[in-house]
Amino acid sequence: MGRGDGYSEIKKVMDQKTHYCPEHNTALIRKRILYGYPDPSADHSKVILGGCCVSDDSPKHGFECPVDHKAFIVNSKGEVEPIFDDDEETDNGL
Numbered sequence: 001m002g003r004g005d006g007y008s009e010i011k012k013v014m015d016q017k018t019h020y021c022p023e024h025n026t027a028l029i030r031k032r033i034l035y036g037y038p039d040p041s042a043d044h045s046k047v048i049l050g051g052c053c054v055s056d057d058s059p060k061h062g063f064e065c066p067v068d069h070k071a072f073i074v075n076s077k078g079e080v081e082p083i084f085d086d087d088e089e090t091d092n093g094l
């Protein structure tokens with residue numbers, strides 16, 4: 001008897017928090033990240049293409065800026081950071 005007594009359903013409200021683009025300050029759109037080679041016939045407008053490199057801590061979901069469609073992830077500290085580092089560091093070497 002007493003089934004379900006004391007069962008508390010904690011909804012992941014934190015996950016639904018709105019994140020904002022650090023550049024444009026617009027609300028980012030939450031999207032699933034698709035890894036590997038995408039199916040060319042599939043609709044990729046609802047997903048973020050994460051590339052073919054997937055690791056154990058690759059995020060399952062990312063966020064896309066509606067202004068320039070740049071993809072972001074939210075790190076463990078809750079900070080928004082670009083998913084791809086396309087600003088390649090200048091080689092100051094020679």
Ligand SMILES: [Zn+2]
Binds near residue numbers: 022025
């Ligand atoms: Zn933006």
